Amino acid sequence: MDEAHTVFSRLRRSISHPPVRPGTEHKRGWAAYENLVLHIHPRRVPLEALRFTLTWGLGGMCAVLFSLLAASGMLLLFVYEPFPDKAYQSVLTLQNEVPFGQLVRNIHYVSANFLIFAAFLHMLRVFYTGAFHTVRQFNWVIGVCLFTGILLSNFTGYLLPWDQLSYWAVTISTGMTEYIPLAGGWIQATLQGGDETGSHTLMVFFTLHTTVLPGSMIILMAWHFWRIRKAGGVVLPPSASDDQRPTMVATLPNLAVREAVVALILVAVVMATSVAFNAPLGEMANPGLSPNPAKAPWYFMGFQELLLHVHPTFAVCFIPAALLLLCLGLPYRRYDTPSGGVWFFSSQGKKAGITATLTAGVAVPATVVLSEYAPGLSGWFPGLNPVVTEGILPTVTACVALAVFTRIIKRRFATTNNETTLALFTLAVVSFALLTLTGVWFRGEGMGLVHPFAH
Ligand code: HEM
Structure with missing residues (x-):
């Protein structure tokens, strides 16, 4: 009994006060950050990989924008109500009565639109630097799925404010699916759930937007990052990759600091845009009046x-x-x-x-x-x-x-x-x-x- 008690109290002590190597006491906070970065990157990277114009930091920007979307989206969920008679009013309440509600909505809107641009430019960068051959072939396929996911996430989110703009844009787009041979009628019925865009449509779009699509994209992004690491990092120009012994530098701080700078600048740009412009919101949806x-x-x-x-x-x-x-x-x-x-x-x-x-x-x-x-x-x-x-x-x-x-x-x-x-x-x-x-x-x-x- 005594022995069990001693083991238990030792275990408890080691959890609340993990052993610290002498001389590294000041590094405890840093270690957590180091751990996170080194889960994504190797310990050392080629010097050439630090050059900004190699990737323009676009993949990293996509990850930052996705994180901003997730964070702001979670806050929006505290107020938003996915029902046709309540959705529009809940967005108005968010904008007019919730402290910083308008700003949070703007951040979500701006990040979503920036993400389409950033992912598109990232795709162009990957294509025009030929970074989709051999070991990177399948990562291109994952990337195409991610891009499709980004478009679908934007599209399903578009309906949620339930204003004239979003209602009719979605009605037109879901109406287009009718022309898909064989499966068109079924796809339209599944999305719309009736003859017109209504409560079923809103619930389907809400579920896809807040659960199915973000969940799938997190899995795809993790796979994407894992494959980049498996491929030995980003593609390098032949002069650097042919070299038998490229100059290597420590990831921390060299790469991590550069990534942090790009992320901070991007967040500042998103914040400034969100302060300067409001996300659009028209009149409440009117199914009887098409613009x-x-x-x-x-x-x-x-x-x-x-x-x-x-x-x-x-x-x-x-x-x-x-x-x-x-x-x-x-x-x-x-x-x-x-x-x-x-x-x-x-x-x-x-x-x-x-x-x-x-x-x-x-x-x-x-x-x-x-x-x-x-x-x-x-x-x-x-x-x-x-x-x-x-x-x-x-x-x-x-x-x-x-x-x-x-x-x-x-x-x-x-x-x-x-x-x-x-x-x-x-x-x-x-x-x-x-x-x-x-x-x-x-x-x-x-x-x-x-x-x-x-x-
Ligand atoms: C949410 C969307 C995406 C995220 C978060 C993301 C993230 C990243 C990151 C961080 C890198 C490392 C290099 C860099 O920063 O450019 C990268 C590389 C890569 N990405 Fe993406 N990506 C996304 C979408 C796409 C898309 C749409 C494609 C193409 C259709 C794509 C294909 C690739 C390929 C093939 C690489 C390897 C390139 C190389 O080794 O130089 N990714 N991605």
């Missing part, structure tokens, strides 16, 4: 714009699915030189990328204007099914145009597989960005083309 134009959230405007030019099944299903599959499969294509670490791969890659940017810069606005003022293919072939005139024919035309573009690029710059892929990826990204800008700035009443300052 004109009724637009999707800005990050889905590219698809809504596409909807004006091609058949809905192609705009909301075939084209997004093809883009997603191509993006997922990008690292698994056969490349001539699967090395990374060089921006734009080579001078030929740079030229091919610039040509692709210019081509998209001319082709996309020209197509948008032409399809606004010229009769569409269905006008030329009135007897044909719209799936053929507005879906198959434009898609075949686009594929032929892509084949011609690829041939010209290959001939003109004698590109390798890497450089051709870079040109095609650039063409797709710039085209989609231009479609998004057109939808956001140049569409007015009835989704007609307008001058951006005419709103």
Whole structure:
């Protein structure tokens, strides 16, 4: 009994006063921080990996923004009520009666929008430095899933304030799912839970936004970080990685201090933006009065714009699915030189990328204007099914145009597989960005083309 008592009291003492190595008493607080950092990074990293322009700190920024979102989101949950008759009022209460409620809502809104930008730029950085080959292939796939998760999180959060803007944006976007062949009706019914956006829709979106999506993203992020570490850290330029013995430096403080500086600056920018601008909140949702134009959230405007030019099944299903599959499969294509670490791969890659940017810069606005003022293919072939005139024919035309573009690029710059892929990826990204800008700035009443300052 005595012995058991002695063991127990020793155990209790060692938990409340863990043994401290002589001379390290001052390090106790530091040790916890050191432990956290060294769970993510190795003890020592190559000197070259400290260069800011290698990654622009974008992946780390995504992690910081995600943490801000989680923290501010948890605070919002104390006040928000996910019911159609209470949601809007609870947001008003939060803004007008809860101390710092407006600021917390702004931080959540600003971080969410910044995260889309940061993740998109991070994806471009990874692509244009060729950091998705060999050991990093699967991490690109995890990244694409993370990006999809970010978009879905933004989209599901958009409905929660239950104002006119969010109600109609979500009604339009969920309405688009109807055009997905076979599963469309089921997806729409699951999301909407009735003929119109209502209490079931709000509960589904609330659950996805606060539980399913953040939970999945935390798991994906942990996997993403683990794979970065398994790959030996970030990709380095060949000069540094070919070196048999790169100069190594201690992670603490060298890398950790740099990361902390980037994180603090980012938090300061988010705070300043949240103080300067309020998150939008329109009138309370009115299911009987649709605004004109009724637009999707800005990050889905590219698809809504596409909807004006091609058949809905192609705009909301075939084209997004093809883009997603191509993006997922990008690292698994056969490349001539699967090395990374060089921006734009080579001078030929740079030229091919610039040509692709210019081509998209001319082709996309020209197509948008032409399809606004010229009769569409269905006008030329009135007897044909719209799936053929507005879906198959434009898609075949686009594929032929892509084949011609690829041939010209290959001939003109004698590109390798890497450089051709870079040109095609650039063409797709710039085209989609231009479609998004057109939808956001140049569409007015009835989704007609307008001058951006005419709103
Ligand atoms: C929540 C979203 C994300 C977070 C928190 C995140 C975080 C990070 C971090 C911290 C790094 C280390 C280097 C750096 O800072 O750039 C990294 C590398 C990487 N990320 Fe992400 N990432 C996210 C989304 C994505 C996306 C959307 C993609 C691509 C589709 C992607 C693909 C990769 C790849 C392949 C690497 C390895 C790059 C290298 O070794 O240089 N990540 N990520």
